[in-house]
Amino acid sequence: MTTVQTATGAAETMVLNMGPQHPSTHGVLRVVLELEGETVVKARPDIGYLHTGIEKSCEAKTYSQVITLTDRLDYLAPLSNNLCYCLAVEKLLGLEVPKRAQYIRVLLTELTRIGSHLVWLGTHAIDLGAMSVFLYCFREREEVLNIFEMVSGQRMMTSYFRIGGLALEPPAGWLDRVDRFVRAFPGRIEEYEDLLTQNRIWLARTKGVGVLSAEDAVAWGVSGPSLRGSGVAFDVRKFFPYSSYEEFEFDVPTRTEGDCYARYLLRVAEMRESLKIVRQAMDKIPADGPIRTEAPGIVPPQREKMKTEMEALIYHFKIFTEGFSPPPGEVYQTIESPRGELGFFVASDGSPKPLRVKVRAPSFVNLQALPKLAEGRLIADVVACIGTIDIVLGEVDR
Amino acid sequence: MTQTQDLEQNPVVQKLRAWDAQAVAEVREFRGELTLVVPREHLRRAAEFLQGEAGLEFAYLSDITGVDRFPNEPRFELNYHLLSISRRERLRLKVCIAGADPAVETVTPVWPTANWHEREVFDLFGIRFAGHPDLRRILMPEDWEGYPLRKDYPVEGFR
Numbered sequence: 001m002t003t004v005q006t007a008t009g010a011a012e013t014m015v016l017n018m019g020p021q022h023p024s025t026h027g028v029l030r031v032v033l034e035l036e037g038e039t040v041v042k043a044r045p046d047i048g049y050l051h052t053g054i055e056k057s058c059e060a061k062t063y064s065q066v067i068t069l070t071d072r073l074d075y076l077a078p079l080s081n082n083l084c085y086c087l088a089v090e091k092l093l094g095l096e097v098p099k100r101a102q103y104i105r106v107l108l109t110e111l112t113r114i115g116s117h118l119v120w121l122g123t124h125a126i127d128l129g130a131m132s133v134f135l136y137c138f139r140e141r142e143e144v145l146n147i148f149e150m151v152s153g154q155r156m157m158t159s160y161f162r163i164g165g166l167a168l169e170p171p172a173g174w175l176d177r178v179d180r181f182v183r184a185f186p187g188r189i190e191e192y193e194d195l196l197t198q199n200r201i202w203l204a205r206t207k208g209v210g211v212l213s214a215e216d217a218v219a220w221g222v223s224g225p226s227l228r229g230s231g232v233a234f235d236v237r238k239f240f241p242y243s244s245y246e247e248f249e250f251d252v253p254t255r256t257e258g259d260c261y262a263r264y265l266l267r268v269a270e271m272r273e274s275l276k277i278v279r280q281a282m283d284k285i286p287a288d289g290p291i292r293t294e295a296p297g298i299v300p301p302q303r304e305k306m307k308t309e310m311e312a313l314i315y316h317f318k319i320f321t322e323g324f325s326p327p328p329g330e331v332y333q334t335i336e337s338p339r340g341e342l343g344f345f346v347a348s349d350g351s352p353k354p355l356r357v358k359v360r361a362p363s364f365v366n367l368q369a370l371p372k373l374a375e376g377r378l379i380a381d382v383v384a385c386i387g388t389i390d391i392v393l394g395e396v397d398r
Numbered sequence: 399m400t401q402t403q404d405l406e407q408n409p410v411v412q413k414l415r416a417w418d419a420q421a422v423a424e425v426r427e428f429r430g431e432l433t434l435v436v437p438r439e440h441l442r443r444a445a446e447f448l449q450g451e452a453g454l455e456f457a458y459l460s461d462i463t464g465v466d467r468f469p470n471e472p473r474f475e476l477n478y479h480l481l482s483i484s485r486r487e488r489l490r491l492k493v494c495i496a497g498a499d500p501a502v503e504t505v506t507p508v509w510p511t512a513n514w515h516e517r518e519v520f521d522l523f524g525i526r527f528a529g530h531p532d533l534r535r536i537l538m539p540e541d542w543e544g545y546p547l548r549k550d551y552p553v554e555g556f557r
Contacts, residue, residue: 047536047537048535048536048537048538051537051538055522055547056546056551056553059553091429094429218457218458218483219510219511220511221459221460221509221511232483234458234483239486240486240488329428330428330465330477331428331429332431332460332461332477332479332488332490341460343460343461343479345463345477345479355465355467356463356465358463358464360460360461360463360479364514365511365515368511368513368514397537398537
């Protein structure tokens with residue numbers, strides 16, 4: 001902690017480090033605050049504490065091996081990362097994925113959105129002093145994770161989407177479990193809203209706090225609920241549909257206030273919209289059909305074929321020893337992750353390993369706008385601002 | 399892949415050509431994505447034009463990605479992924495930079511969001527951005543030596 005003289009010499013300000021070890025920074029974020037009394041004059045986010053060089057590691061792996069790394073970027077939405085990377089490589093290869101796999105992908109990524117928003121709501125509420133919401137949110141998130149475990153065998157690092165389709169056939173009866181969740185969940189959202197939406201303390205802590213104008217949001221590249229909370233109705237699912245999103249009916253909620261409360265209302269509304277998409281996907285998913293596309297040499301063949309066909313056995317061996325080589329070129333694929341526009345830039349030089357994998361992480365870009373939200377307000381509001389832009393440091397630092 | 403003549407018919411390409419014929423060195427399309435290769439010295443001007451011009455309105459910069467094509471020359475590539483929210487269109491600007499003393503003009507005055515993206519490229523590739531307000535390392539420690547995403551930087555055992 002140091003005391004410095006400002007340029008004008010009029011007032012003394014204090015520089016205070018918030019983080020990297022601070023419970024409300026959601027990981028290892030350091031914010032250097034310049035304070036005048038309790039008012040924030042300047043806020044400067046400092047990142048990189050969780051940098052693991054994932055993009056560099058990707059260049060030393062085959063295209064299929066990269067999938068396991070993508071889980072670890074945004075660890076609250078592993079399936080969104082899986083999906084975006086797989087779509088990028090599929091675009092590079094020109095692969096079409098069977099409809100059944102596409103619908104299952106949509107269903108699971110929307111459940112991911114619900115799960116991620118639940119963690120956000122719970123931790124944001126705990127930051128602002130509402131303990132019980134956290135317990136309710138994690139109760140429902142547990143059920144979402146149970147569904148993931150049922151289909152993929154993993155609660156968090158799922159790696160369930162593969163290039164050309166899915167890793168495994170989902171187990172019998174998994175849709176019944178989804179159905180139970182979908183029936184119970186609307187009542188649960190009402191419980192959270194009962195606790196917060198009209199809560200006077202919640203209103204005092206979020207309404208009019210961290211206001212972001214539409215112009216600033218666009219100029220600073222903010223995306224996701226933070227952008228829509230400022231009145232810009234940009235949603236990748238509607239603008240550039242992927243994985244058959246154009247066949248689903250849902251609204252993109254927007255608000256114009258641009259404050260923390262608007263972003264809270266938006267994410268709650270988004271959970272309801274996601275539920276709508278999940279319901280539609282449940283009706284659309286055919287009872288049987290292929291979950292992987294037929295692409296010899298790229299997508300692993302079915303186990304039965306390998307026992308009877310020589311080619312299938314050879315392809316299987318080649319895919320897992322040397323991988324496959326997409327044509328030289330580069331693609332930029334985006335999806336709407338729970339946090340905003342998630343993008344994967346994948347460049348190929350015609351070898352079995354990617355020349356470059358770049359992750360356009362929504363948290364990284366959104367965090368850059370933190371000074372816009374926090375400057376001129378109190379320290380306590382900084383906590384609300386960090387919470388409301390919903391960052392995941394695994395994705396920020398990569 | 400679409401024919402070169404068809405690509406020249408693209409409204410974005412035509413607008414840019416009409417504005418300055420020198421500003422676009424090459425037009426490419428791959429998997430439905432339009433890429434404009436812009437000479438390094440025209441990048442900043444082209445960025446301003448694309449951002450502000452009515453009918454283009456690329457007000458949103460999604461991302462800046464560096465690529466190292468070592469040992470080929472020009473060694474470095476920068477890809478600017480632009481988005482026009484009003485016209486629902488994406489565009490990629492590509493700038494090629496030689497390996498010796500790589501530098502390019504900053505686009506932070508055009509898109510403020512470029513600040514961190516350019517810092518990241520500087521940090522991991524060592525490409526400098528002339529006129530950047532705060533060009534420091536962002537992900538690696540401040541006293542780090544070397545640029546990790548360069549191809550001549552090993553994945554393991556650097557130190």
